[in-house]
Amino acid sequence: MTAPAPLRPLGRAGAAPRNWAGNVAYRCARMERPTSVAGLQRLVAGNARVRAVGTRHSFNDLPDTPGILVSVAGLPPVAEVDSAAATVQVAAGMRYAELARHIDREGYALPNLGSLPHISVGGACATATHGSGVRNGCLATAVSGLEMVTAEGDLVTVDRTSGHFAGMPAGLGALGVVTRLTLDLVPSFEMRQRVYEGLPLEALDEHFAELVAGAYSVCLFTDWRAPRFTQVWVNERLDEPAATVAGRAWFTAVPASGPRHPVSGFPTESCTEQLGVPGRWFERLPHFRPDFEPSSAGDELHSEYTVPAGEAVKALHALDRVRAGIHPVLQICEVRTVAADELWMSPFYQEDSVSIHFTWIPDAEAVLPVVGLVEERLEPFRAKPHWGKVFTTPPALLRSRYPRLPDFAGLVREYDPGGKFGNPFLDRYLKQ
Numbered sequence: 001m002t003a004p005a006p007l008r009p010l011g012r013a014g015a016a017p018r019n020w021a022g023n024v025a026y027r028c029a030r031m032e033r034p035t036s037v038a039g040l041q042r043l044v045a046g047n048a049r050v051r052a053v054g055t056r057h058s059f060n061d062l063p064d065t066p067g068i069l070v071s072v073a074g075l076p077p078v079a080e081v082d083s084a085a086a087t088v089q090v091a092a093g094m095r096y097a098e099l100a101r102h103i104d105r106e107g108y109a110l111p112n113l114g115s116l117p118h119i120s121v122g123g124a125c126a127t128a129t130h131g132s133g134v135r136n137g138c139l140a141t142a143v144s145g146l147e148m149v150t151a152e153g154d155l156v157t158v159d160r161t162s163g164h165f166a167g168m169p170a171g172l173g174a175l176g177v178v179t180r181l182t183l184d185l186v187p188s189f190e191m192r193q194r195v196y197e198g199l200p201l202e203a204l205d206e207h208f209a210e211l212v213a214g215a216y217s218v219c220l221f222t223d224w225r226a227p228r229f230t231q232v233w234v235n236e237r238l239d240e241p242a243a244t245v246a247g248r249a250w251f252t253a254v255p256a257s258g259p260r261h262p263v264s265g266f267p268t269e270s271c272t273e274q275l276g277v278p279g280r281w282f283e284r285l286p287h288f289r290p291d292f293e294p295s296s297a298g299d300e301l302h303s304e305y306t307v308p309a310g311e312a313v314k315a316l317h318a319l320d321r322v323r324a325g326i327h328p329v330l331q332i333c334e335v336r337t338v339a340a341d342e343l344w345m346s347p348f349y350q351e352d353s354v355s356i357h358f359t360w361i362p363d364a365e366a367v368l369p370v371v372g373l374v375e376e377r378l379e380p381f382r383a384k385p386h387w388g389k390v391f392t393t394p395p396a397l398l399r400s401r402y403p404r405l406p407d408f409a410g411l412v413r414e415y416d417p418g419g420k421f422g423n424p425f426l427d428r429y430l431k432q
């Protein structure tokens with residue numbers, strides 16, 4: 001395997017390290033990038049406060065620590081496929097783009113990917129990052145085992161046979177520094193992606209379930225300038241029956257005449273190939289190509305809320321009623337589906353869900369009141385924010401939406417009794 005691509009610069013020399021979007025300056029004492037697991041173990045054992053950081057694509061202070069922020073990107077870039085078990089053991093710091101190419105060469109695929117393949121596997125799983133598809137769980141549902149350095153510097157391995165494993169894959173960095181993950185694989189597959197334009201919101205009233213189940217992965221985009229979806233991205237597998245939605249009388253959206261960026265009018269060269277051209281799974285499932293970072297890299301803020309699938313259409317109408325407040329600070333809003341899982345800290349715990357994502361303009365002062373407006377409108381639908389994005393949900397409300405949070409807090413106490421991996425974010429949202 002080749003070494004992971006370098007991270008984007010951390011900012012001016014001597015300046016505080018920042019996240020990818022630049023909206024969070026980490027308060028850590030310093031950053032470290034050990035090149036061996038033994039070095040990482042010494043670092044964790046020898047410091048009072050430590051936290052893991054991945055590719056820094058989170059939009060809030062979740063990764064931060066008053067102590068040492070440790071990147072696992074310098075550890076050996078392992079990706080070992082076990083064909084008998086149909087799994088891959090992957091270094092936590094590896095990005096999906098690199099992992100996907102490697103496993104595809106060996107005849108395997110992951111069931112799903114997020115919109116951006118440049119995100120680290122460890123960081124994506126820790127926050128229950130997801131793609132779309134009614135049958136597809138979040139990326140952490142592929143995790144069948146973890147290797148991690150715990151608070152005393154011990155290297156421990158856990159798998160699905162371990163007690164409380166359901167609390168670990170989406171572990172928010174609270175249990176230790178994950179060095180490797182074992183992921184379930186499926187046989188590699190080909191897909192084709194088509195974009196349709198102009199679907200009225202009212203088409204979802206009767207047909208939402210049919211639309212989102214009409215292909216392996218369906219994503220809807222709106223700029224909330226009108227009660228309609230500007231684009232519908234339909235991704236079908238070549239080894240499954242053809243997508244059904246486009247043939248329906250109610251599906252009045254029309255095929256795009258050329259490639260599209262989710263934000264209408266943005267340059268399309270960073271986007272995965274469309275127009276029905278067949279391609280590998282990892283070159284179709286994400287919106288952005290593995291060999292390009294999006295043209296708007298960093299010039300955006302994100303928020304995202306998960307609602308039960310059965311409430312999604314009502315939730316979208318609730319947002320439509322305040323779209324005049326939303327669209328001035330919005331680049332694009334995306335609606336995706338995520339299958340229920342059993343992971344304690346996953347927003348999709350035991351609930352087939354719909355996620356409503358917002359790419360905002362990079363102006364926190366203008367955006368935050370609108371985040372509050374969106375949260376107020378989605379509150380009746382038991383909305384849960386994405387762990388890695390901008391949100392202002394009151395901690396008590398957020399806690400009430402996670403029935404297994406007390407179990408997770410117990411697991412954190414068991415693995416990290418001294419609070420080495422704790423931080424203000426976890427204090428806010430995990431402590432009762």
Ligand SMILES: Cc1cc2nc3c(=O)[nH]c(=O)nc-3n(C[C@H](O)[C@H](O)[C@H](O)COP(=O)(O)OP(=O)(O)OC[C@H]3O[C@@H](n4cnc5c(N)ncnc54)[C@H](O)[C@@H]3O)c2cc1C
Pocket residue numbers: 020051052053054055056057058059062063072092093113114115116119120121122123124125126127128129130131172173174176177178179302386388389
């Ligand atoms: C352009 C863009 C597109 C995105 N698209 C999607 C999407 O399609 N779907 C979606 O759900 N989300 C999406 N996100 C959000 C993103 O997936 C999450 O914020 C994710 O956590 C980022 O991973 P990271 O490696 O950058 O993690 P970081 O931001 O570096 O860290 C996030 C958390 O993971 C923990 N962590 C990281 N590495 C480890 C480790 N080795 N061991 C233990 N804990 C670890 C950190 O402690 C922290 O708590 C997107 C973000 C951006 C910027």
